[in-house]
Amino acid sequence: MLKTRYGTDWLKVNFIGIEATKKSLRDIANYFGNQELIDQVEAVIAEEEARYAEDYAYYRSKLSGKTAGLYVGGSRSHHYQLLLKDFGVSTVLAGYEFAHRDDYEGREVIPSIKLDADGKNIETITVQPDPSQFRTYLTPEGAQRLKEAHPEIELNDYKGMIVDMEAGALIDDDMNQYETEELMRLVKPDIFFTGIKDKYVVQKGGTLCRQLHSYDYSGPYSCFQGAANFARDLAASLYTPVWGMIRVPWKSRPAILAHTVVGGED
Amino acid sequence: MLDATPKTQFKREALRINSCKTCQPVGALYAALGVHRCMPYSHGSQGCVAYHRTVLTRHYKDPMMAVSSSFTEGASVFGGKSNLTTGVKNVFDIYQPDIIAVHTTCLSEVIGDDLKAFIQDLDIPEGKYVVHSNTPSFKGSHINGYAAMMGGFINYLSQTTGQTNGKLAVFPAWSEPSDLRLLKSYLEQMGIAYTLFPDQSGVVDAPMTDHFEYFPKGGTTIEEIQGLGDCTHVLGLGEWTVPEPCAVLEKKCGTKSILLPYPIGIQNTDRLLMTLTDLTGKPVPYAIEEERGQLIDLILDQHIWTSQKSCAIFGDPDFILGVTSLVLEMGMLPKYVLTGTPGHAFPKMCQALFEAYGVEDQCQAFEFDDLFDLHQFIKNDPVDVLIGTNYGKQIARAESIPFVRAGWPVLDRYGHYLWPNIGYRGAMRFVERISGAIMDHVDAVCPDEDFDVVM
Numbered sequence: 263m264l265k266t267r268y269g270t271d272w273l274k275v276n277f278i279g280i281e282a283t284k285k286s287l288r289d290i291a292n293y294f295g296n297q298e299l300i301d302q303v304e305a306v307i308a309e310e311e312a313r314y315a316e317d318y319a320y321y322r323s324k325l326s327g328k329t330a331g332l333y334v335g336g337s338r339s340h341h342y343q344l345l346l347k348d349f350g351v352s353t354v355l356a357g358y359e360f361a362h363r364d365d366y367e368g369r370e371v372i373p374s375i376k377l378d379a380d381g382k383n384i385e386t387i388t389v390q391p392d393p394s395q396f397r398t399y400l401t402p403e404g405a406q407r408l409k410e411a412h413p414e415i416e417l418n419d420y421k422g423m424i425v426d427m428e429a430g431a432l433i434d435d436d437m438n439q440y441e442t443e444e445l446m447r448l449v450k451p452d453i454f455f456t457g458i459k460d461k462y463v464v465q466k467g468g469t470l471c472r473q474l475h476s477y478d479y480s481g482p483y484s485c486f487q488g489a490a491n492f493a494r495d496l497a498a499s500l501y502t503p504v505w506g507m508i509r510v511p512w513k514s515r516p517a518i519l520a521h522t523v524v525g526g527e528d
Numbered sequence: 529m530l531d532a533t534p535k536t537q538f539k540r541e542a543l544r545i546n547s548c549k550t551c552q553p554v555g556a557l558y559a560a561l562g563v564h565r566c567m568p569y570s571h572g573s574q575g576c577v578a579y580h581r582t583v584l585t586r587h588y589k590d591p592m593m594a595v596s597s598s599f600t601e602g603a604s605v606f607g608g609k610s611n612l613t614t615g616v617k618n619v620f621d622i623y624q625p626d627i628i629a630v631h632t633t634c635l636s637e638v639i640g641d642d643l644k645a646f647i648q649d650l651d652i653p654e655g656k657y658v659v660h661s662n663t664p665s666f667k668g669s670h671i672n673g674y675a676a677m678m679g680g681f682i683n684y685l686s687q688t689t690g691q692t693n694g695k696l697a698v699f700p701a702w703s704e705p706s707d708l709r710l711l712k713s714y715l716e717q718m719g720i721a722y723t724l725f726p727d728q729s730g731v732v733d734a735p736m737t738d739h740f741e742y743f744p745k746g747g748t749t750i751e752e753i754q755g756l757g758d759c760t761h762v763l764g765l766g767e768w769t770v771p772e773p774c775a776v777l778e779k780k781c782g783t784k785s786i787l788l789p790y791p792i793g794i795q796n797t798d799r800l801l802m803t804l805t806d807l808t809g810k811p812v813p814y815a816i817e818e819e820r821g822q823l824i825d826l827i828l829d830q831h832i833w834t835s836q837k838s839c840a841i842f843g844d845p846d847f848i849l850g851v852t853s854l855v856l857e858m859g860m861l862p863k864y865v866l867t868g869t870p871g872h873a874f875p876k877m878c879q880a881l882f883e884a885y886g887v888e889d890q891c892q893a894f895e896f897d898d899l900f901d902l903h904q905f906i907k908n909d910p911v912d913v914l915i916g917t918n919y920g921k922q923i924a925r926a927e928s929i930p931f932v933r934a935g936w937p938v939l940d941r942y943g944h945y946l947w948p949n950i951g952y953r954g955a956m957r958f959v960e961r962i963s964g965a966i967m968d969h970v971d972a973v974c975p976d977e978d979f980d981v982v983m
C-alpha cells in the first residue's frame with residue numbers, strides 16, 4: 263500500500279539466520295547502491311562471521327542432520343527455517359496459525375485468492391497514488407540497473423514460505439491440537455517449535471519443544487550473535503542427558519533376577 | 529572478605545587453608561547417635577567433644593548429647609584408663625543409656641591408650657554394652673570416623689546364629705535424618721524387612737514435645753545390630769564410606785555385601801531400587817515410579833537454566849559423588865569436584881563419571897584438598913554455580929556466584945535436615961534449588977529490561 267500510494271519500494275528482509283541476515287544486509291546496501299554502505303556491510307559481515315565462526319562450526323557438528331517442525335506466527339515459521347538450515351537442521355513440518363495463502367505461496371497468488379467468510383468481515387481498503395507525496399527513490403533506469411546487476415533482490419515481492427522448503431516437507435495451516443499430535447506422530451521431528459500452551463503437550467510426548475514466541479526465556483536469536491545463541495540453546499536442549507532416562511529402567515529389563523546376589527565377594 | 533585470595537597457585541604439601549573436612553570423632557559421634565539409647569563417649573579432653581557437639585548441634589539445631597573422659601594433665605601423662613573406668617560408671621549411673629560408644633581422640637591415640645584392654649577390664653552392668661572405635665584425627669576425616677564407629681559396633685555386637693533372619697541390612701554413608709526416613713519409606717513401600725544401621729532419624733530431628741529426652745525414639749536397636757550377622761545381605765550405600773563396615777561384618781559373620789553409589793541422582797536411585805528388587809524379588813511400586821517421572825519432567829522443564837552450566841562441588845566423598853552424578857544427568861559440567869577427605873579412590877570414581885558423559889577433559893576431581901585451592905581454581909576459571917557446605921559462602925560472595933548449600937555441615941540455615949537429598953524426591957529438591965539459585969542470580973544482576981516475571 264505504501265508503494266501504491268507513495269511510491270516507496272519495499273524489500274522483504276529477515277534477520278533470523280546467518281545467510282538470511284547477510285542477504286538482507288546486502289540487499290539493503292545494493293538497493294541504495296552506495297559504495298561506502300556496500301563496503302561497510304561487507305566489513306560487518308566479515309567481522310561478525312569471523313567472531314562466531316568457531317561457534318557456528320561447533321554447533322553445526324552437533325545439530326546437523328536433525329529435523330524440526332515449526333508452528334508459530336508472524337513470519338517465524340518461515341524465517342526460523344533459514345536459521346535451522348544454517349546449522350544443517352531440515353524442516354519437515356511448518357505452519358502458521360493466522361497466515362494467508364500468499365504467506366505460503368507468494369504474492370503471485372493474491373489475485374486468485376477468493377474471499378472467504380472471515381475475509382469479508384474485514385473492510386477492503388483501496389489505495390490510490392497520492393501525487394503530492396509520491397516519490398520513488400529509484401528512477402525507472404535505476405530499477406532496471408538494479409534488476410540486472412542483482413537479480414537475487416526481490417524488490418516489492420515476497421515468494422512465500424514454500425519455495426524455501428524441501429520436497430516432502432509438510433505444511434499445515436492453523437493446526438488444531440489433534441492435528442498437532444497426529445503430525446508429531448507421523449513426522450517425528452527432533453525438535454518442535456511452538457508456543458507455551460503446546461510446549462508441554464509436545465514435551466510430555468517425548469519430543470523437545472522450544473517456544474518461539476518468547477525465545478523460551480533465552481535469546482536474542484537474531485543476526486549473527488543470535489544465531490550462535492539459538493544454536494547453543496538448541497544443542498543444550500537436545501543433548502540434555504535425561505532424554506535418555508525417560509524410560510523406567512526396571513520395566514525395560516529382560517527379567518528380574520530375583521533372589522540373586524549382584525555383587526559382593528565369594 | 530576473601531577478596532585477597534591470589535590467583536597464582538603454589539604447590540602446598542603440608543599446609544591446608546580453609547579445610548574441607550573435620551576430625552574423625554565427629555563422625556564417630558554422629559554414627560553413635562544413630563544407635564537407640566546410645567551415649568557417645570569421647571576418650572580425651574573436654575575441648576574435643578565440646579567442639580564435636582557444637583558443630584553437630586549447629587547443623588541439626590537439636591541436642592547432641594555426648595560425654596567425655598575429661599582428660600587433664602594427669603591422664604595425658606599416665607594414660608586415660610582410670611578416667612574411662614570412672615566415666616563409664618558415672619554415665620551408666622547418671623544417664624542410664626543401654627550402650628556407650630567410645631571413640632578416641634588425638635590425645636588418647638598419641639598416648640597409645642589400649643581401649644580394647646581397658647573395656648575388657650570394665651565392670652559393665654548386666655544387659656548394658658560398651659563398644660569402641662579408634663578415631664585418630666591426624667588421619668582421615670569425619671567420614672573415616674563414621675565408618676570406624678560402625679565397625680566398632682559390629683565388632684562388639686554382631687553375631688551369627690546360623691539361621692537367617694530374612695532381613696536385608698542397609699549401611700548408609702553419612703546421611704541426613706531426612707534421607708534415612710526416605711530410605712526407610714522406599715523399603716517399607718516395597719515391603720522389605722530390613723535393618724538400617726546407623727539410623728539417626730528420630731534422634732537428631734526429634735519433634736518438639738514438652739519434655740527433653742536424653743534418648744529419643746530413633747536409632748538402630750542393639751538387637752538389630754546383634755542380628756546383622758543373620759541378615760541375608762548387606763546393601764552398602766556409598767562406595768567410598770561403607771566398604772569398611774561391610775568388610776568388618778563379612779569377616780566376623782560372613783554376611784555378603786553389595787556396594788552401590790550413594791543414591792543421589794536418577795541413575796543412582798534407579799540402581800538402588802533395582803538392586804532391592806534383585807535381592808528380594810519385590811517390585812518397585814507405582815508411587816515411586818511416579819516420583820521418578822515427576823523428576824524427569826522437572827529436569828526437562830527447567831533444563832535451559834542448567835544445561836551446559838558449569839559448577840564446583842565440594843564436601844564429603846559419597847555425597848558429592850552423588851551430586852556430581854545428578855548434575856551430569858542435568859547436562860551440567862562439574863568442573864571441580866573436591867573433597868577434603870584423603871583417599872585416591874575418590875578422584876578415580878569421579879573420573880569414571882566424567883568419562884561416562886565424555887567431559888573428562890573439562891572436569892577435575894581432587895581429594896585431600898582445601899577451599900583455598902577451590903577458590904583459586906574458580907578465580908582462574910570461574911563456574912556458574914557453587915554447590916557445597918556453608919563454607920562455600922565466602923567464596924560465593926567474593927566471586928558473586930550462585931551458591932547452593934548441600935551436604936554437611938550447613939550451620940547457617942534452618943530446616944535443611946528435614947528435606948531429602950537422596951532418591952527422586954531429593955533430586956527434585958536439588959534441581960529446584962540449583963535452577964533457583966541460577967535464576968535468583970539472573971534476577972539480581974540483569975538489566976531492568978531483562979527483568980521479567982515469567983522465566
Ligand code: SF4
Nearest residue numbers: 551553576633634665
Ligand atoms: S584434638 Fe583431635 S580429636 Fe580433638 S578436636 Fe582436635 S582434631 Fe579433633
